[in-house]
Structures are given as C-alpha cells and as structure tokens.
Amino acid sequence: xxxxRLIVAGFLMATAVTGLAAESYIxxxxxxxxxxxxxxxxxxxxxxxxxxxxxxxxxxxxAQLTKGDLGQMVAITGQAxxxxxxxxxxxxxxxxxxxxxxxxxALMASDNVAATALARHVGPRLxxxxxxxxxxxxxxxxxxxxxxxxxxxxxFLNPSGMDNSPDGALPxxxxxxxxxxxxxxxxxxxxxxxxxxxxxxxxxxxxxVDTPVELRNTNELLDQEGIDGVKTGRTSHAGDCLILSxxxxxEVQRQGETVYVTPRxxxxxxxxxxxxxxxxxxxxxxxxxxxDKWAAAGRKVKSGKTL
Numbered sequence: 518x519x520x521x522r523l524i525v526a527g528f529l530m531a532t533a534v535t536g537l538a539a540e541s542y543i544x545x546x547x548x549x550x551x552x553x554x555x556x557x558x559x560x561x562x563x564x565x566x567x568x569x570x571x572x573x574x575x576x577x578x579x580a581q582l583t584k585g586d587l588g589q590m591v592a593i594t595g596q597a598x599x600x601x602x603x604x605x606x607x608x609x610x611x612x613x614x615x616x617x618x619x620x621x622x623a624l625m626a627s628d629n630v631a632a633t634a635l636a637r638h639v640g641p642r643l644x645x646x647x648x649x650x651x652x653x654x655x656x657x658x659x660x661x662x663x664x665x666x667x668x669x670x671x672x673f674l675n676p677s678g679m680d681n682s683p684d685g686a687l688p689x690x691x692x693x694x695x696x697x698x699x700x701x702x703x704x705x706x707x708x709x710x711x712x713x714x715x716x717x718x719x720x721x722x723x724x725x726v727d728t729p730v731e732l733r734n735t736n737e738l739l740d741q742e743g744i745d746g747v748k749t750g751r752t753s754h755a756g757d758c759l760i761l762s763x764x765x766x767x768e769v770q771r772q773g774e775t776v777y778v779t780p781r782x783x784x785x786x787x788x789x790x791x792x793x794x795x796x797x798x799x800x801x802x803x804x805x806x807x808x809d810k811w812a813a814a815g816r817k818v819k820s821g822k823t824l
Contacts, residue, residue, distance in 0.1 A: 539796050540789025543692040544804035547700055547782035550824040553807040561670050561689040562788045565750030565758050566627045568678030571659045573624050574702050576635050587617040591638045602629030602679050606730050618719035624711045626732045629677040636676035666701055668694035680754045692786040697824050699747055699760055699784050712746030715739050737794050742801050757793035761785040763801050783808055
C-alpha cells in the first residue's frame with residue numbers, strides 16, 4: 518500500500534491508495550478546474566498518443582472558425598505513412614477518407630497515420646507566418662493552443678505523439694497541462710461524441726471503392742463508472758498513459774422558486790503507469806468520493822487550487 522498526498526477542499530490530507538504506481542496523476546472537477554487529487558502533477562513526462570487530443574482539438578477549432586466541412590475527403594500520402602507507429606485502420610497511400618473519419622481513427626483507434634494525415638491536410642489551411650511545411654505549421658498551432666490554455670510545461674513535436682525522433686528530441690507534457698487541454702476539448706460541441714464511441718465504422722475509399730473499416734476504441738473503461746472518454750497512449754518512453762472523463766447525473770437543488778443545476782464531471786490524467794486501466798478505475802472511484810466530500814463542504818474553490 519502506498520500513500521499519496523491528496524488535495525481536498527483546499528487542504529492537504531494523507532490518503533491511502535492501494536496499488537497505485539503511476540509516475541504522475543491528477544483528478545480535476547471539470548466544471549471549476551478544482552484539483553481533487555494529484556501526485557507529481559507538474560512533472561514533465563512523455564505522453565504518447567494523449568497528444569492526439571491536441572491534434573483533434575486544433576482540427577475542430579479550425580473547422581468551427583472557418584466553417585470547414587469535416588466531410589471533405591483527404592488523400593493519404595506517403596508522408597503520412599512514413600510517420601510510423603500504429604495504423605489500425607490499415608490506411609494505404611492513395612486511399613481517400615473524410616476528415617471526420619480520420620478524427621475517429623485518431624481518437625478512438627489511436628491511429629498515427631490518421632493523425633499525420635489530419636495535420637498534413639489542415640496545416641496548409643492555418644495561418645503560417647513562418648513559412649513552415651504543412652505538418653510543422655500544424656504542430657506550431659498545437660503549441661500555440663497549449664500556450665493559450667496555460668500549458669506552460671508542454672511541447673508538442675508531431676501530431677501523433679511519437680517520441681522516437683532521430684535527433685533524440687522528446688515531446689513532453691504534464692498531468693496538469695493535459696487536464697487543462699481536456700477541459701477545453703470538452704467545451705467543443707463535437708469532441709465528447711468522438712471519444713465516447715466503443716465502435717465505429719469508417720469509410721475508406723480505395724481505388725474509388727468504399728471499403729468499410731470497423732474501429733474499436735482503445736479505452737477499455739468506456740461505460741464503466743460513468744466513463745465516457747477520453748484517450749489512451751503508450752510508448753516505451755511514456756509507459757501506459759490515460760485520460761478519463763466520468764460524468765454523473767447533474768445535481769439539482771431548489772431554493773424557493775429557483776432551481777440550480779450543477780453538472781458533475783471529473784477528469785483523470787494518469788502518466789507513466791504500469792496498468793493504466795486498473796489505476797485509472799481506482800482514481801475515478803476515489804475521485805468521485807473526494808468530489809462528494811468537496812461538494813458537501815460547499816464546493817469551495819480557493820486560489821491556487823484550480824487549473
């Protein structure tokens with residue numbers, strides 16, 4: 518049994534956590550950003566495919582701001598295939614697939630080719646004052662988003678989360694920064710739907726022929742304990758990584774003629790784990806217990822205790 522120091526209602530208290538060996542974690546109230554629990558939350562670590570949350574968010578922001586059509590077709594290039602890593606959708610050079618289906622591939626199946634294809638397609642359509650190539654320009658916007666959200670200890674180097682660059686450079690982020698990113702992603706109208714699907718059939722057009730591919734979500738905890746997202750990640754540098762979102766029924770209170778409705782959602786980020794699903798499930802259960810205590814104490818949010 519290991520003991521972590523957890524933040525509850527603005528105070529530190531020792532709490533027993535059974536079998537939790539992750540390098541870093543955080544549990545956050547999505548509504549306020551109040552930190553319910555954490556350990557080494559600001560430690561810079563590799564985050565693997567959790568990166569794809571930022572990739573998808575840049576695409577969705579671009580589509581919303583420009584009224585871009587997510588149904589537009591994207592050609593899979595050799596550059597996307599050469600990015601390396603997982604390709605569970607089995608995409609081949611010359612295939613065509615919609616932006617929307619590429620988002621499903623990247624977020625549900627953690628497809629690296631899909632993430633790179635998204636960046637390759639959207640990159641030329643984003644402002645580019647530095648004259649960068651499309652993928653580098655896209656990554657610059659991922660980092661600009663991080664700065665805007667106050668993710669001060671984050672550096673993205675590619676859209677997929679690969680951390681085996683030939684020059685030895687490593688991308689990094691922190692549990693705190695990824696919680697900030699996830700809270701922002703959940704403010705998007707479409708993002709929660711993409712990450713909540715257990716399975717999805719996408720349509721790959723190969724030599725003009727529709728070739729349906731069934732994707733399976735890599736998040737094994739979906740639909741357990743209110744979990745409706747978000748993303749898995751794993752590399753040899755990063756170990757097991759996981760972001761979870763869990764939603765319970767809103768709290769409804771009546772005061773006289775006024776009815777107050779309080780949404781209830783907690784976000785968990787887990788980095789450097791040896792068993793992400795077991796530890797993630799533990800943190801979700803523990804997180805809701807801490808949330809209930811915090812809510813019973815009046816949901817007090819003190820300065821310095823929020824993201």
